[in-house]
Amino acid sequence: MISIPEDQAKIRIAKKVAAALPENGIVNLGVGIPTMAVDYLPEGKKIVIQTENGMLGVGPSPKNPENYVPNLINASRTPVTEIPGSSYFDSAISFAMIRSGRMDATVIGALQVSESGDLANWALPGKGVLGPGGAMDLVVGVKEVIVATQHTAKGGKSKLVPLCTMPLTALRAVNTVITEFAVFKFIDNVMVLVEHAADITLEELKNITTANFVVATNLRMWEV
Amino acid sequence: MIPLVKIMSMQEAVCCLHAQSSIMVGGFGNIGNPKGLINKIADSDLSELTVIANDLGTPNVGLGRWVRGGKITKAIGTYFTYNPEAAQLYYEKKLELEMVPQGTFAEAMRAGGSGIGGFYTQVGVGTELTKDAEIREFDGKAYVFVRPLRADFALLHAKKADERGNLVYDKTARNFNPLMAMAAKYTIVEVEEIVPAGSLSPEEIVTPFIFVDVLVPVERGDA
Numbered sequence: 001m002i003s004i005p006e007d008q009a010k011i012r013i014a015k016k017v018a019a020a021l022p023e024n025g026i027v028n029l030g031v032g033i034p035t036m037a038v039d040y041l042p043e044g045k046k047i048v049i050q051t052e053n054g055m056l057g058v059g060p061s062p063k064n065p066e067n068y069v070p071n072l073i074n075a076s077r078t079p080v081t082e083i084p085g086s087s088y089f090d091s092a093i094s095f096a097m098i099r100s101g102r103m104d105a106t107v108i109g110a111l112q113v114s115e116s117g118d119l120a121n122w123a124l125p126g127k128g129v130l131g132p133g134g135a136m137d138l139v140v141g142v143k144e145v146i147v148a149t150q151h152t153a154k155g156g157k158s159k160l161v162p163l164c165t166m167p168l169t170a171l172r173a174v175n176t177v178i179t180e181f182a183v184f185k186f187i188d189n190v191m192v193l194v195e196h197a198a199d200i201t202l203e204e205l206k207n208i209t210t211a212n213f214v215v216a217t218n219l220r221m222w223e224v
Numbered sequence: 225m226i227p228l229v230k231i232m233s234m235q236e237a238v239c240c241l242h243a244q245s246s247i248m249v250g251g252f253g254n255i256g257n258p259k260g261l262i263n264k265i266a267d268s269d270l271s272e273l274t275v276i277a278n279d280l281g282t283p284n285v286g287l288g289r290w291v292r293g294g295k296i297t298k299a300i301g302t303y304f305t306y307n308p309e310a311a312q313l314y315y316e317k318k319l320e321l322e323m324v325p326q327g328t329f330a331e332a333m334r335a336g337g338s339g340i341g342g343f344y345t346q347v348g349v350g351t352e353l354t355k356d357a358e359i360r361e362f363d364g365k366a367y368v369f370v371r372p373l374r375a376d377f378a379l380l381h382a383k384k385a386d387e388r389g390n391l392v393y394d395k396t397a398r399n400f401n402p403l404m405a406m407a408a409k410y411t412i413v414e415v416e417e418i419v420p421a422g423s424l425s426p427e428e429i430v431t432p433f434i435f436v437d438v439l440v441p442v443e444r445g446d447a
Contacts, residue, residue: 073255134327
């Protein structure tokens with residue numbers, strides 16, 4: 001079965017996410033690959049980052065711990081900085097922004113995505129993952145929900161499934177899925193393959209994906 | 225003339241609380257939490273507490289000290305994953321956890337502090353967190369009904385207060401603090417600095433004194 005090392009897969013996904021983010025969009029980035037994407041934004045491309053613990057206009061993390069600012073973290077608990085135009089607010093206002101559809105995109109991880117766009121990403125039963133944090137609010141309220149995830153779980157099991165078996169985060173919430181091998185869009189609740197990596201064939205992709213999907217008529221291939 | 229707010233020592237403030245209290249505690253990932261008050265209570269004999277907080281700190285840090293000390297019967301919050309000791313107690317059925325989506329958690333406290341009887345949100349529909357809740361359709365979309373959250377006490381952190389109890393926060397240490405100040409019956413705020421009445425600009429005050437009962441100055445070593 002085709003697979004690439006985890007660290008390479010993550011970088012590949014982060015690059016693809018960076019390219020997919022809306023120009024000048026207001027985005028909320030989850031822990032892990034989504035946050036990595038900022039490092040791969042194409043030259044000149046700008047986004048505005050919101051963090052749900054109460055800041056709009058999040059600046060980069062200080063390289064040197066000496067420059068950490070007290071009481072200034074993002075929702076991944078990473079020290080961050082202000083940028084011109086930043087603001088702070090309480091958590092109710094933060095989620096008002098999120099739920100009211102004013103934010104352009106959120107990028108989050110997944111345990112499973114179903115072929116109808118359901119998402120499971122907050123609970124691993126019996127594994128000490130307790131509580132959704134802001135994930136349920138983000139995927140319901142934000143304009144474009146981009147899932148950034150490795151194509152398969154450890155052991156090669158497809159994360160893209162006919163029906164989620166893990167606890168749901170939201171029903172029919174996902175707009176785009178980006179893996180190291182493919183980009184899918186959900187159009188009228190149908191999962192559509194729009195792009196795949198050059199190092200995998202359509203046949204191989206079907207073999208590692210249990211979800212049923214249709215292939216876009218203008219299917220693109222990206223060089224990796 | 226606006227009266228001055230009560231100022232207490234850490235020890236005096238902790239004496240206000242009692243066993244089986246429900247307590248809101250400000251903070252997100254150990255930022256913006258009242259560290260001195262948390263530690264004082266960890267060292268007290270208070271127990272059987274219901275805690276309403278975003279998370280339960282990390283092992284033996286922040287509210288993690290209350291977890292390790294067995295002080296909590298039930299916690300309501302959004303993300304307990306930072307503290308594997310809380311997960312352990314949960315699986316052993318020694319700690320009850322109620323998990324709420326973070327925006328719903330914030331809004332439930334805003335409602336609780338605003339005289340609102342509840343609200344409908346689309347967040348959480350179709351998930352196990354809302355399986356017992358009322359679902360209602362508006363404009364063709366399903367919403368879940370959420371009751372407000374209130375508590376006996378709030379333990380909060382602010383950067384600055386004036387002698388009347390008006391509060392100013394610092395950066396992302398604001399988080400849930402202003403909401404909890406409104407939602408609790410009795411609000412105790414640990415502050416880094418108390419400035420003379422009249423020295424804060426009315427424009428910069430985030431939490432007006434009406435929501436604040438007691439100020440506790442940070443003690444050396446607690447900041």
